[in-house]
Amino acid sequence: MRSGDGVDLTEAEFFRALSASQLARIASQVIEKPFARGRVLFFEGQPAEYLWAIRRGAVRQYKGSADGHVTTLEVLGPGEIFGAVSALEEGNYPASAEGVSEGVAWCLKRNAFLKMLAEEPWLTVEVLRVVSHRLHDARERVRSFAHDPAPTRLAQALMRATRDGEARVTRRDLAEAAGTTVETAIRVLRNFERDQIIEGKVGRVRVLDEPALSEIAGSSRS
């Protein structure tokens, strides 16, 4: 909506570690791709062509299952990079990516990215930092998905999606992030609403009682 919403390339993960001269050199090779809500940036299994970074808006990475279920792995916002690992290694995206809102992404050709890393190996530390953090998150989610009940996982997903007390997500978005169904997401959110914890609207959720939500997200409930 408001246009000053995004970040500068110098603030983005990886790029912010570049010196001014390096950045100047690489900036010309970075192209911008606007995307709409729901627009797929790449599909799982496609050869990794770019390193991506988000200038404005949000992108989710997700995986589909054989039975038609979709699971959101992570939702990324301005300044966050993705596709780095695949660009670095095997050459195939391990998950699909699509716009959660409209926005703009930066793309850096795989080769340019690799060349930069070869020239300045310590830049790898920056990438490693990002990947490490994602690994930490993914593991925590494995633990949560292993035993936590749906309300707990939905509370977590809701909290992750909340900015300034409000989350711009549909019940389906939350269901796919929490590994459950739309119907369950709706029912659970209605209960939260009954308990004055949230206020539900179409396409968004307002958090009224953040501590209570946090309590539910923190597992171990009766």
Added chain:
Amino acid sequence: MRSGDGVDLTEAEFFRALSASQLARIASQVIEKPFARGRVLFFEGQPAEYLWAIRRGAVRQYKGSADGHVTTLEVLGPGEIFGAVSALEEGNYPASAEGVSEGVAWCLKRNAFLKMLAEEPWLTVEVLRVVSHRLHDARERVRSFAHDPAPTRLAQALMRATRDGEARVTRRDLAEAAGTTVETAIRVLRNFERDQIIEGKVGRVRVLDEPALSEIAGSSRS
């Protein structure tokens, strides 16, 4: 059992990327810690003191939940490193580690590890490679835990644990790796046994029909 079971330091992740001179220099700082089955190497939340590598045997990383459930995140074998991310970053282990079998681990002090990385930044690529692979696995497990039924997850856990047609694991081990309960693991494995897919013993499982098991592990079952 047989003593030639382990690997050499030059074959271990990270260390194998070192030059002969670097290895010689660091080898004196690497200490060996034998461990028994079930012996905890470190607990979640403790300050990360070492970079670990496995010389012989197997180690699992796991997380506990408030409700007492334990979830195995990954099982590592000879040559594989762990604790690297925590040694590199925050300074706290994000998960606990314990011996799955008896064995021997190498430990390199955090500072020595960081010093080596600072001297030879491209070594970070080696670490990044490892972490990337773990991230890929963790995400796939998030997807699986989100929707796959218990038999599918148990088949996956069983296949991961199998070496040469046999897995040296208890039903509890499999349950914790698959995010289910011991009772369910037992029942499901009994069904596999009824279907001539496996042969169950105490503390180990022999795989008779690997294709059938693979089929079940591949999600989408009726």
Added chain:
DNA sequence: CTCATCATATGACCCGGATCATACCTGAGT
């Protein structure tokens, strides 16, 4: 050899949540 401990095994029960069906609401496009 004996005992304590853990692994395996099985039945009974129940509940969370998936599935299926249906309906209303809301916003965007023609």
Added chain:
DNA sequence: ACTCAGGTATGATCCGGGTCATATGATGAG
């Protein structure tokens, strides 16, 4: 204004699998 797709809502039903109880077989320590 009308239509239509997607979001929200709710009930009915069913079942996978968690929980509890109990029993026996294997194993290692003393």
